[in-house]
Amino acid sequence: MAAATHCISSCWGLPHKFQNLSLSNATAAYKPLSFSANASLSIFSEGFVTKMSPLPRVPKRGSIILCEAAASNKKADSAAKRARQAEKRRLYNKARKSEIRTRMKKVLEELDILRKKPDAQPDEVLQIEKLIAEAYSVIDKAVKIGTLHRNTGARRKSRLARRKKAVEIHHGWYTPTPAPAPAPTA
Numbered sequence: 001m002a003a004a005t006h007c008i009s010s011c012w013g014l015p016h017k018f019q020n021l022s023l024s025n026a027t028a029a030y031k032p033l034s035f036s037a038n039a040s041l042s043i044f045s046e047g048f049v050t051k052m053s054p055l056p057r058v059p060k061r062g063s064i065i066l067c068e069a070a071a072s073n074k075k076a077d078s079a080a081k082r083a084r085q086a087e088k089r090r091l092y093n094k095a096r097k098s099e100i101r102t103r104m105k106k107v108l109e110e111l112d113i114l115r116k117k118p119d120a121q122p123d124e125v126l127q128i129e130k131l132i133a134e135a136y137s138v139i140d141k142a143v144k145i146g147t148l149h150r151n152t153g154a155r156r157k158s159r160l161a162r163r164k165k166a167v168e169i170h171h172g173w174y175t176p177t178p179a180p181a182p183a184p185t186a
Contacts, residue, residue, distance in 0.1 A: 125167075
């Protein structure tokens with residue numbers, strides 16, 4: 001810190017030092033160097049020196065200094081490519097999952113409407129079965145590609161089938177067979 005203070009005080013004293021400077025014994029031939037008040041004012045007014053910046057602080061002992069290379073956010077080429085691929089897959093999977101949710105929602109809404117209908121006919125289920133088949137197809141493709149886990153796909157298909165069966169049971173179009181009684185053990 002002392003060196004920085006010495007530099008500042010010595011830099012401000014430059015005009016005085018230049019006035020006392022002489023070249024060898026030929027002092028009469030040369031005028032002492034000095035700063036002109038007009039020149040320094042014009043330099044400051046024209047913006048050559050915009051602001052004085054303080055000297056950088058000397059870090060205390062034991063402090064951590066970050067290296068510029070370590071602080072940069074530049075990724076390696078392979079990492080950047082992986083990031084691009086991941087973003088592309090994310091958007092693709094997002095669209096596919098959205099389509100699955102939409103198709104499931106349509107099927108469930110149609111089943112709810114059919115369940116609430118008092119005079120529903122068994123042939124009205126055929127239209128809903130087409131919607132269910134389309135939903136199954138989309139779910140199976142998502143599982144095949146890897147967008148959905150196979151258990152998730154099976155669970156969603158099962159949910160649609162159970163809801164359809166519940167509507168059929170509600171209207172009496174389907175009667176589940178009773179489970180056989182267990183055989184007596186001796």
